[in-house]
Amino acid sequence: MTSISSSSRWTNADLGRTEVRDTYRADLRPGSRDVFADARPLDFSRLTWKEAGRPFRVENWSRSRREWEAQHEESLPVPVAWQLFNRSFQSLFDADPVRARVAALRTAGMRISSLQVKAAYAAISEVARWTIWNQAHRVGDTVWDPRAKRSLFEGLDLERPRILFLGAAEGYEAMLLSAMYPGGEVVLVDYDEFCVEGRFGAFPTDYPFLGVNPATGARKVWHRDEMDISYLVSDIRDLDFGKEFDVVVSIGLVEHFPDQYKPMAFDWHRRFLRPGGYAILTTPRVALRTKAFYRLFGDLMNFSYRELQNVAQLGLYAHENGFEVLRHGEIKSHNGIICRSR
Ligand SMILES: C[S@@+](CC[C@H](N)C(=O)[O-])C[C@H]1O[C@@H](n2cnc3c(N)ncnc32)[C@H](O)[C@@H]1O
Numbered sequence: 001m002t003s004i005s006s007s008s009r010w011t012n013a014d015l016g017r018t019e020v021r022d023t024y025r026a027d028l029r030p031g032s033r034d035v036f037a038d039a040r041p042l043d044f045s046r047l048t049w050k051e052a053g054r055p056f057r058v059e060n061w062s063r064s065r066r067e068w069e070a071q072h073e074e075s076l077p078v079p080v081a082w083q084l085f086n087r088s089f090q091s092l093f094d095a096d097p098v099r100a101r102v103a104a105l106r107t108a109g110m111r112i113s114s115l116q117v118k119a120a121y122a123a124i125s126e127v128a129r130w131t132i133w134n135q136a137h138r139v140g141d142t143v144w145d146p147r148a149k150r151s152l153f154e155g156l157d158l159e160r161p162r163i164l165f166l167g168a169a170e171g172y173e174a175m176l177l178s179a180m181y182p183g184g185e186v187v188l189v190d191y192d193e194f195c196v197e198g199r200f201g202a203f204p205t206d207y208p209f210l211g212v213n214p215a216t217g218a219r220k221v222w223h224r225d226e227m228d229i230s231y232l233v234s235d236i237r238d239l240d241f242g243k244e245f246d247v248v249v250s251i252g253l254v255e256h257f258p259d260q261y262k263p264m265a266f267d268w269h270r271r272f273l274r275p276g277g278y279a280i281l282t283t284p285r286v287a288l289r290t291k292a293f294y295r296l297f298g299d300l301m302n303f304s305y306r307e308l309q310n311v312a313q314l315g316l317y318a319h320e321n322g323f324e325v326l327r328h329g330e331i332k333s334h335n336g337i338i339c340r341s342r
Pocket of ligand 1: 082084086089166167168169170190191192195234235236251252253
């Protein structure tokens with residue numbers, strides 16, 4: 001991974017700044033748009049599936065999934081699918097996409113000049129992927145999306161919260177929450193051991209999170225090593241916590257469960273929540289842009305069942321699985337809801 005020198009660690013003097021770095025955007029600009037104020041009002045207690053429609057399913061499977069299944073003559077086990085996903089997705093975060101695009105362009109040129117049509121096509125697709133990833137993640141910040149997520153997480157009644165992140169991968173959103181509501185504790189849970197070093201461990205130590213100073217209430221820049229974070233490698237089904245967390249969060253988890261398993265997935269968000277605690281969920285939005293992304297990035301992303309939802313569908317799933325949806329909205333590429341157990 002491209003490392004950034006410690007001199008690039010931003011301090012409170014950098015509040016308000018944004019900068020496109022080699023592999024990501026650093027962004028300390030305070031939000032200008034409240035995603036909840038903009039959200040279409042929805043009464044989830046009255047909404048029906050007929051009105052909401054059913055989610056879109058992404059079904060162009062990655063080449064490695066197809067190869068694994070052909071070789072083993074069985075369908076790819078879900079935990080193995082996540083192992084493949086995490087290595088593959090992280091390879092995008094680790095790369096400098098501008099350099100990778102230049103290398104892919106050079107390869108494409110060589111393949112074209114030696115008339116290797118198939119290899120040239122593959123290299124040109126690679127150029128397209130790096131161009132889109134550069135725009136989507138590094139320039140547009142649509143994956144981590146700190147400004148919209150801060151807006152999503154704003155105004156919760158939390159003090160020194162204990163935060164549980166289910167299917168945490170690199171743990172980004174729990175760190176953002178921890179900066180906004182400091183002084184508590186974060187527990188990241190994922191059953192793919194690779195995530196501890198390969199995803200959370202690879203997350204840049206220089207990444208600045210915009211949060212608050214608990215002593216003064218003024219804005220403050222936080223870094224991951226100032227937070228109390230532990231990582232638990234475990235199947236969520238094996239966790240033996242009580243109802244002890246102020247926040248249970250998942251980002252891109254419930255849309256991986258077909259409807260017959262949705263009650264189980266939502267129950268995970270309730271089981272460890274103290275009375276009055278918040279469940280926070282986001283899922284990828286159904287839109288032309290996201291459909292095109294999962295098509296072009298199919299080999300890198302599509303290892304297991306995945307739905308693209310709209311915010312009405314996400315909220316309706318939460319409501320019918322025992323949650324009151326307190327707030328809902330759309331962030332750059334995801335839907336977001338803040339819920340309480342009913
Ligand atoms: C789609 S990822 C979450 C998206 C994440 N923000 C990212 O950037 O990749 C879902 C994560 O949940 C984990 N996961 C899925 N089912 C799980 C289970 N039953 N127990 C623990 N972790 C699980 C996977 O290993 C994966 O890392």
